[in-house]
Amino acid sequence: MAETVPVEPPSRGEQTRALILDTALRLFEEQGYEGTTMRAIAAEAGVSVGNAYYYFDSKEQLIQAFYGRNAQRHVQVAGSAMRDERDLSSRLRAVLRGWVDINERYHEFAGSFFKHAADGRSPLSPFSRESVPAREAVTSIFRDVVEGSDAKIAPALRAELPNLLWLYQMGLVLYWVHDRSPGTAKTYELIDRTVPLVVRAIALSRFRVLRGLLDDTLELVGSLTGKP
Amino acid sequence: MAETVPVEPPSRGEQTRALILDTALRLFEEQGYEGTTMRAIAAEAGVSVGNAYYYFDSKEQLIQAFYGRNAQRHVQVAGSAMRDERDLSSRLRAVLRGWVDINERYHEFAGSFFKHAADGRSPLSPFSRESVPAREAVTSIFRDVVEGSDAKIAPALRAELPNLLWLYQMGLVLYWVHDRSPGTAKTYELIDRTVPLVVRAIALSRFRVLRGLLDDTLELVGSLTGKP
DNA sequence: CGGTCGTATTGAACACGTTCAAAGGAGGCG
DNA sequence: CGCCTCCTTTGAACGTGTTCAATACGACCG
Numbered sequence A, B: 001m002a003e004t005v006p007v008e009p010p011s012r013g014e015q016t017r018a019l020i021l022d023t024a025l026r027l028f029e030e031q032g033y034e035g036t037t038m039r040a041i042a043a044e045a046g047v048s049v050g051n052a053y054y055y056f057d058s059k060e061q062l063i064q065a066f067y068g069r070n071a072q073r074h075v076q077v078a079g080s081a082m083r084d085e086r087d088l089s090s091r092l093r094a095v096l097r098g099w100v101d102i103n104e105r106y107h108e109f110a111g112s113f114f115k116h117a118a119d120g121r122s123p124l125s126p127f128s129r130e131s132v133p134a135r136e137a138v139t140s141i142f143r144d145v146v147e148g149s150d151a152k153i154a155p156a157l158r159a160e161l162p163n164l165l166w167l168y169q170m171g172l173v174l175y176w177v178h179d180r181s182p183g184t185a186k187t188y189e190l191i192d193r194t195v196p197l198v199v200r201a202i203a204l205s206r207f208r209v210l211r212g213l214l215d216d217t218l219e220l221v222g223s224l225t226g227k228p
Numbered sequence C: 001c002g003g004t005c006g007t008a009t010t011g012a013a014c015a016c017g018t019t020c021a022a023a024g025g026a027g028g029c030g
Numbered sequence D: 001c002g003c004c005t006c007c008t009t010t011g012a013a014c015g016t017g018t019t020c021a022a023t024a025c026g027a028c029c030g
Helices: A012-031 A038-045 A049-055 A059-082 A088-118 A129-147 A155-178 A182-204 A208-226 B012-031 B038-045 B049-055 B059-082 B088-118 B129-147 B155-178 B182-204 B208-226
Strands: none
Touching: A012 A038, A012 A049, A012 A059, A012 A088, A038 A049, A059 A088, A059 A129, A088 A129, A088 A155, A088 A182, A088 B088, A129 A155, A155 A182, A155 A208, A182 B208, A208 B182, B012 B038, B012 B049, B012 B059, B012 B088, B038 B049, B059 B088, B059 B129, B088 B129, B088 B155, B088 B182, B129 B155, B155 B182, B155 B208
C-alpha cells in the first residue's frame, strides 16, 4: 500500500485526458449537463470532438468522473466534520448534511445525472460493478460513523450497518433530487428528522422482540450484498 | 362514477393517436426502447414522423402510456389474485409477484425506462405531478391488499400502510431492474423472503416499545406525502 | 538520416430526437 | 358553389451524441 512507485511524468495522452475532463466538469457546472455539448467541450479544450471520444467512451462516462470527484470530497468533509464528535446522531447528521452541502451547486443538473443510477445496464449505476470502488469509499465513511461513535450496537448489526446506512443515504439522495424547495431546505429538514428515528431504531435492535426479525433481515441483506 | 356519458365515435385524430401508440408499444416490445426509432414507429404506422409528434410531445411520453397500460393490467391481475385469499402475506405476495409476471417480458428494456424515474424534472418520475393518477391507482391496490385481509393493524398505521407498501414495491422494482438472474428468479426469491419480514414488522407495530418510533415515523411520512 | 510502428488527433459523416413552416383535408356558412 | 376556419399531416431541416477511416505525431531502431 505504501510502496514507493517511481513517479512518471504524465504522458501526453494523460495530459489531454485531464484537460478534456476538467473542461467538461467546468462546463457542466456552468451550463448543466444537457446544456453542454460534446462539441462545446472539445472546442473549449482546444481539441477535436473525435479526440474527446478517444479518451471517453461516451458523454455519460464524463459523469462517472464527476461522481468520483464528489465522492472524494465527501470523504474529506465527512472526516473533518466527525473529528470531535462521538455522538452517533451528530456524526450521522454531519455526514449526511455534508453530502448535501457539497452537491448543492449541482442540484439543478444532478437529476439528469442520477437518473442513470436506476438503469440496470448502465455502468453509472451505483449498483454496477464499475461503481464498486466508489461505493466502498462511501460505505467506509459510514463504517467510520459507526465505529467512531460511542453507541452500543449489537455486533451482528454493527457489521452490516454501514451498508444499510449507505442505502439510507441513497433514499435521501432520491428525495433530494426531487426536492425543489429553496436551498433544498426540505432535504435538510428530512435529514434532521430521520436521523433521530434511525438512531432510535438502531438502539431498539437490542430488544428481545425484535431480535428474530432483525437477524432474519440481516441474513437477507448479507446474502444480497454477498453475491448479487 | 357510473354516469351514462354519450359515447362519441372516436374522431379521426383519436384513431391516429391510438394507431401510433399501439405501433410504438408493439415495436418497444419487439426491439426495445432504444432500438425503436421515431422514424420506425411512424413508418410502421404509415404516418409521418411529424404526425407522431403532433400527438406525443416526445418519445418519453410514449413510455408514459406504456407505464399506464401496465399499471392497469396490474390492477386487474391483482384483483383476481386476491379474490379468495384473506391472509395478508399471501395477498401481498400475490400482488408483488403479479407485477413481476406482467413486466417480465419488458425486463430487458425496462432499465432504459425506469431510469427516468430518478429524474426529478421528468414527468415520467413516479413522484411527479403527472404520475399522481397512476400512483394512486397502484396505491389503491395496496389499500385493497390491507383492507381485504384479516390482519389486525393499528389504525394509525393502517391509513398510511398503502403508501409504505407502494414504496416497498418501488424498492423491489429497483432490485428487479438490476436483476440479471434467469427469469428474474432472484427477484421472486426476494419477494418471498421479504414479504414475511414486512408482515412481521407490521404485526410488531402493536408492541409498546415501538409505538413512539412508529408514531413519529408515521407523522413524518404523512407530512411528506401531504405537501411535497 | 530514413523507416517503422504504436499512439494521438482530426473532421466529415451517420442516425437519432425534435421542430416548424407549409400544405392538406373536412365541415360550416353565405 | 366559394370561402373560411380549425384540425390534421407532411417532410425537410436543425442540433445532438457518436463513429471511423485517414492523417499526424513521436519515439525508437538500423
